[in-house]
Amino acid sequence: MASINAQSGIKKGKLIGIGVGPGDPELLTLKAHRLIESAPVISFIENPQGESQAKTIASASLNAKSLQIPVVINMNRDRLSANKAYDQAAIRIAEQLDQGRDVVFLCEGDPLFYGSYAYLLERLQCDYLCESVPGISSVFASASVLCQPLTRLKDSFAVLNGRNSDDALLQALNAHDSLVIMKAGQARPRILALLQQSGRIADAVYLEYIGRDNQRIVTDVATLENKEGAYFSLFVIVRKDAMT
């Protein structure tokens, strides 16, 4: 990785993935706030309607003078189309880095935990200096909203994505004291069935859009509609007897 641009002799800028947390703008770290405010260039995922959750969360920290590079991704489209969007974004970001400008990439939650920053890193990390600033993951924000310890002492804890197979989810439900199933919306009916099957439905709480205006918490999960839910949704499952 050369930090000097061979053609221009300019010191290359660095790419900084920054976690902005799950929704509450006050859950940005002091470091995230400082770096976003002073960023010459910021980039973020945007949907085809021009909406960006990450940019909205960070809006109080944004500087009007920063150049903006939106990465337009249609979440309902296939992997190929997303890959193309990342390819194009990497080219635009590289142009800025080559001119010596640092680029801040805004990420919901934490940038390295089920985040899109990984896709930029795999395209740019070989040629440019890349850094990361951790953010509050929705996993921890959920526990705080519930004021419910996730783990104590020897508890084991797992995080799974709702896209995992029934077998993988069931194994985790049986093996771990505490777990969180993220991105649970699409898989909600499957997850509800697996919670019943593993006898852990009473241990579960369901949360949507944590820290945002449309936040929703369902503590009696057995009453939850047995159909697909929001993309930003998760189940927190903590063994009840462990908490007494």
Add this chain to the structure above:
Amino acid sequence: MASINAQSGIKKGKLIGIGVGPGDPELLTLKAHRLIESAPVISFIENPQGESQAKTIASASLNAKSLQIPVVINMNRDRLSANKAYDQAAIRIAEQLDQGRDVVFLCEGDPLFYGSYAYLLERLQCDYLCESVPGISSVFASASVLCQPLTRLKDSFAVLNGRNSDDALLQALNAHDSLVIMKAGQARPRILALLQQSGRIADAVYLEYIGRDNQRIVTDVATLENKEGAYFSLFVIVRKDAMT
């Protein structure tokens, strides 16, 4: 839970557990900084020598006018002695809450993830309003220091405490794409043997005191001394082939 003190008629204060992150003072959230700065009373774990990691991390946010309630715990002593310290702290904190003062309890990392806030909650949550402000966990700070994605798409992820049994650790090493073993110091020789046994030693990185002056990172874990290490230490294990 009555929010009014029956004897005095005063509105009771609330207890707020606040995560201050793993070490870098800039990893406090804006919310943590605001609440710590304005807290009438702050409380924190302190060792018998009067040192408190959580207070040190938050020192730039502390207000000299806040009343301080240290909870003195000797980490080398038994569970009984720690329970006694929490009992006494709960009484002193309750006195402040009864007088209508909010009490902020500072926690390293996140307050609800392997944290001591759980022990105060179990003593005070029945009688007082308790809240929590999430903090950056060392799990995510480690990934950022390494600029290494922890999980992507369908990856499964687990966090275990080094105090877990060999069987539990081995099962997790075999079952999950990515995992973090926290509080790895005392168990280091056991963990190194289990990493060998599971064929995952090349996937592992060892970190100590993340974001502090004495931070240490060992990327070739096979070279790590086969003896006990620091309390604030962890292994990050990410499947290498998953990251190509």
